[in-house]
Amino acid sequence: MATTNADRRPRLLDGIDLRALPLTPEDAFVLSRIDGTANEDDIAMATGLDVTVVRAALEKLASLGALRYGTETSNVVPRPQAPQRTSSGAFHIGPIVETRSDSSGAHPAAALYDPVELDEPVDVAPDMKRRILDTYYRLDQLNHYELLNVDPQADKKAIKAAYFALVNFFHPDRYFGKNLGSFKPKLERLFTRVTEAHDVLTRQAGREEYDRYLDSVRRTRALDKTLADARGHATVVERLEREIIAQADLEEKARHSYPPPAQPSSGPPHSDPQAAVITTPTPSLRPPSDPDARRRALARKLGVSMPPAARVSLAPHDPQAAAAAREAAAADIKRRYEQRVAELKERQVQHYVDAANEAERAGDLVSATNAVRIAASLASADPAMRTRLTELEVKAAAGLADSYLEQAQYEEREGRFRDAAKSYQRALRGKPSPKLMDRVATCLFMAKGDLREAADYGKRAVQGAPDDASFRVNLGKIYLGAGMKQSAVSEFERAQQLAPKDDTIRDLLKRARH
Numbered sequence: 001m002a003t004t005n006a007d008r009r010p011r012l013l014d015g016i017d018l019r020a021l022p023l024t025p026e027d028a029f030v031l032s033r034i035d036g037t038a039n040e041d042d043i044a045m046a047t048g049l050d051v052t053v054v055r056a057a058l059e060k061l062a063s064l065g066a067l068r069y070g071t072e073t074s075n076v077v078p079r080p081q082a083p084q085r086t087s088s089g090a091f092h093i094g095p096i097v098e099t100r101s102d103s104s105g106a107h108p109a110a111a112l113y114d115p116v117e118l119d120e121p122v123d124v125a126p127d128m129k130r131r132i133l134d135t136y137y138r139l140d141q142l143n144h145y146e147l148l149n150v151d152p153q154a155d156k157k158a159i160k161a162a163y164f165a166l167v168n169f170f171h172p173d174r175y176f177g178k179n180l181g182s183f184k185p186k187l188e189r190l191f192t193r194v195t196e197a198h199d200v201l202t203r204q205a206g207r208e209e210y211d212r213y214l215d216s217v218r219r220t221r222a223l224d225k226t227l228a229d230a231r232g233h234a235t236v237v238e239r240l241e242r243e244i245i246a247q248a249d250l251e252e253k254a255r256h257s258y259p260p261p262a263q264p265s266s267g268p269p270h271s272d273p274q275a276a277v278i279t280t281p282t283p284s285l286r287p288p289s290d291p292d293a294r295r296r297a298l299a300r301k302l303g304v305s306m307p308p309a310a311r312v313s314l315a316p317h318d319p320q321a322a323a324a325a326r327e328a329a330a331a332d333i334k335r336r337y338e339q340r341v342a343e344l345k346e347r348q349v350q351h352y353v354d355a356a357n358e359a360e361r362a363g364d365l366v367s368a369t370n371a372v373r374i375a376a377s378l379a380s381a382d383p384a385m386r387t388r389l390t391e392l393e394v395k396a397a398a399g400l401a402d403s404y405l406e407q408a409q410y411e412e413r414e415g416r417f418r419d420a421a422k423s424y425q426r427a428l429r430g431k432p433s434p435k436l437m438d439r440v441a442t443c444l445f446m447a448k449g450d451l452r453e454a455a456d457y458g459k460r461a462v463q464g465a466p467d468d469a470s471f472r473v474n475l476g477k478i479y480l481g482a483g484m485k486q487s488a489v490s491e492f493e494r495a496q497q498l499a500p501k502d503d504t505i506r507d508l509l510k511r512a513r514h
Contacts, residue, residue: 496509
């Protein structure tokens with residue numbers, strides 16, 4: 001009978017130093033839910049991850065020797081507490097019993113948050129502490145569907161059921177009268193996000209708008225990764241350069257390698273190759289040329305002797321000349337080697353340029369940008385390649401600017417000002433405009449971010465459109481928030497000149513003067 005997810009119950013093995021394993025935060029999250037009784041489906045429910053993601057993480061942990069499947073008890077850490085279902089159908093997973101090779105106090109979930117937070121003396125059960133922290137520190141990575149642990153195609157009924165199941169855990173009223181410490185603001189934020197997810201996904205118009213937003217995020221994610229993944233790009237370039245050097249070294253070795261002399265075809269083989277003696281037939285003397293023979297014959301007939309042939313004297317050994325010859329030979333080898341490396345590098349550059357051209361013709365600007373970036377790194381001294389890379393990056397950003405703008409507008413409407421500022425900045429790469437600069441400045445100000453950066457974007461917006469009163473008002477608000485009253489007054493006064501009937505500007509100016 002085939003094994004189902006419900007039959008696959010992973011167990012942690014004893015004596016494993018979990019801190020030494022190459023775990024991602026997701027792996028650590030899955031690891032923190034293994035208690036010896038929960039199967040793959042239980043862990044997926046407890047973590048909010050897709051079961052395929054959970055299975056991949058478990059298989060990785062198994063390959064690292066951290067766990068095994070089945071009921072074997074040999075060398076397996078016992079788990080004292082089984083998961084208990086609540087009335088909502090969700091699982092309470094008991095605390096993990098961890099085995100270490102030392103007593104450093106490290107926790108498997110330390111990749112997600114400081115494990116010291118688990119030890120805070122509050123009126124919250126250990127398993128709930130972990131669940132609160134696990135979810136809280138992943139909020140920025142989870143969309144509404146992932147937070148509620150429902151499929152994007154889930155109907156309204158399923159979404160409501162998932163919501164009420166989570167509220168059973170995260171509603172602050174559940175802990176009324178208890179000492180929550182730092183967990184109180186975390187629970188409040190969790191409850192707010194879960195409620196927001198429910199409200200958006202249970203309204204048709206809100207859900208359609210949110211789905212469009214997610215589609216836009218997916219379209220731009222590849223470019224974001226391309227522009228941000230400097231480490232991955234550098235790794236590719238380093239690998240290519242190593243391959244080029246290896247190829248040049250191989251060719252140079254082949255050029256200076258000669259086959260060993262052939263063994264004689266007859267006779268027994270030599271047992272010691274080093275002792276083998278290769279006999280070379282003595283070359284026969286070349287007969288003298290005809291003119292010499294005629295002269296000697298004529299001399300014999302006449303009874304006279306020919307004058308002795310002039311002796312060729314060898315030049316005395318010159319150590320300096322020999323050293324110069326060796327240096328010249330070495331320089332020639334080096335020149336030829338460097339030339340070959342340059343040829344191989346040029347071939348790789350052309351390969352990536354051709355790939356970029358093909359991707360650009362197909363409309364895949366992200367792949368084209370990736371290819372040219374590699375080519376530009378290999379040909380770092382070529383300014384034309386750098387120019388091409390800049391042009392492609394701008395073109396790719398321009399092609400996705402509308403998607404970034406759509407994301408920014410949605411995030412701003414939802415009050416996610418920090419995210420909105422980032423999206424507006426990305427839209428600016430492709431479609432620079434004073435209006436977008438003003439939106440970046442405003443969102444940074446509303447997010448209580450870097451006011452210096454906000455003012456910089458605000459000034460650029462005003463410089464680009466000096467007669468737009470709204471831009472000056474927003475810049476004045478930033479100055480006022482930064483305590484720069486005189487600068488704020490100057491901007492409000494100029495805005496009032498541009499829009500003398502605007503009562504809001506008059507009130508702002510009055511407030512700035514006091």
